[in-house]
Amino acid sequence: MKNYTSINDIDNINTWIKEAREIKANPFENIDLGKNKTLGLLFFNSSLRTRLSTQKAALNLGMNPIVMNVSGDAWGIEFGDGTIMNGNTAEHIKEAAAVVSQYCNVIAVRAFPSLTDKEKDESEQVLKSFVKFASVPIVSMESATGHPLQGFTDAITIAENTTKKRPKVVLSWAPHIKALPHAVANSFTQAMQKMDVEFVITNPEGYNLSPDITKDTKIFHNQEEAFKNADFVYTKNWSSYDDYGKVLNTDPNWMITKEKLGTAKFMHCLPVRRNLIVEDAVLDSEASLVIEQSNNRTFAAQLVLSKILKEL
Ligand SMILES: NCCC[C@H](NC(=O)CCC(=O)O)C(=O)O
Numbered sequence: 001m002k003n004y005t006s007i008n009d010i011d012n013i014n015t016w017i018k019e020a021r022e023i024k025a026n027p028f029e030n031i032d033l034g035k036n037k038t039l040g041l042l043f044f045n046s047s048l049r050t051r052l053s054t055q056k057a058a059l060n061l062g063m064n065p066i067v068m069n070v071s072g073d074a075w076g077i078e079f080g081d082g083t084i085m086n087g088n089t090a091e092h093i094k095e096a097a098a099v100v101s102q103y104c105n106v107i108a109v110r111a112f113p114s115l116t117d118k119e120k121d122e123s124e125q126v127l128k129s130f131v132k133f134a135s136v137p138i139v140s141m142e143s144a145t146g147h148p149l150q151g152f153t154d155a156i157t158i159a160e161n162t163t164k165k166r167p168k169v170v171l172s173w174a175p176h177i178k179a180l181p182h183a184v185a186n187s188f189t190q191a192m193q194k195m196d197v198e199f200v201i202t203n204p205e206g207y208n209l210s211p212d213i214t215k216d217t218k219i220f221h222n223q224e225e226a227f228k229n230a231d232f233v234y235t236k237n238w239s240s241y242d243d244y245g246k247v248l249n250t251d252p253n254w255m256i257t258k259e260k261l262g263t264a265k266f267m268h269c270l271p272v273r274r275n276l277i278v279e280d281a282v283l284d285s286e287a288s289l290v291i292e293q294s295n296n297r298t299f300a301a302q303l304v305l306s307k308i309l310k311e312l
């Protein structure tokens with residue numbers, strides 16, 4: 001595999017899940033695979049899980065990870081083509097990506113959307129510019145429209161925790177005070193569409209995800225109806241897609257409660273705001289899979305890095 005920038009880069013999700021679970025059972029088996037290879041992690045935004053689990057994955061493969069917070073610490077990077085650089089940006093992505101490629105054998109990038117310019121966000125300018133101008137493989141650590149390491153992690157976690165051949169999985173919107181990206185919900189949707197699960201989405205009116213993502217997945221505006229017979233409830237806030245980046249609804253009735261969850265397992269990518277997205281009683285119960293999801297981030301990243309290293 002050259003790059004990992006989308007759930008669409010997974011050729012066979014069941015095989016990948018099996019391989020990731022084998023890595024989880026024996027994480028140091030390929031400790032020599034990444035010997036003398038460097039992974040550069042570039043963050044344009046905050047992170048706790050992605051930053052640590054991706055470094056840990058690299059270390060488990062014998063790679064050397066080097067990390068940089070690009071925003072603030074590096075020179076401002078210009079992405080525009082042909083720009084007269086007399087503003088705040090000091091170097092062009094053409095040089096920046098080429099330079100980082102001299103130091104790193106693989107580059108991982110986190111770059112969130114603006115949530116103000118839909119066309120620009122959907123063009124994935126930052127991620128795609130790294131793919132274009134770096135001479136080494138690129139891994140997305142959450143871009144404007146997707147979080148494929150998270151989506152794959154969530155698929156592993158569902159496979160590990162299901163007792164049924166075809167469980168029912170619900171992606172539920174929940175309220176938040178800030179405008180949040182669609183990336184996690186998009187990649188989770190794409191991952192579930194590849195799995196043998198009954199998958200539905202529930203969100204208030206005005207909050208449907210991009211139809212290019214949801215395709216023929218059933219969308220309920222009634223959360224209670226969607227939750228009937230659910231085995232897994234995956235919760236995430238996202239801002240409006242149609243009224244791009246706007247917060248149209250903060251109705252607390254959409255918060256996940258123990259009563260609503262019933263016998264289903266609760267999932268969230270984290271970080272999660274307690275008693276806004278989900279009540280304490282859920283996160284503090286056996287029904288919550290959030291810590292195991294975070295654990296699985298390491299093995300998802302380790303599989304992706306293994307596949308890239310094998311083709312370097
Ligand atoms: N990487 C996982 C989620 C990252 C981001 N969450 C956030 O920005 C939450 C921030 C807050 O709660 O203030 C998102 O939704 O895409």
Ligand SMILES: NC(=O)OP(=O)(O)O
Pocket residue numbers: 046047048049050051142150269270271
């Ligand atoms: N789930 C996730 O990507 O967490 P961080 O934003 O902390 O990396």
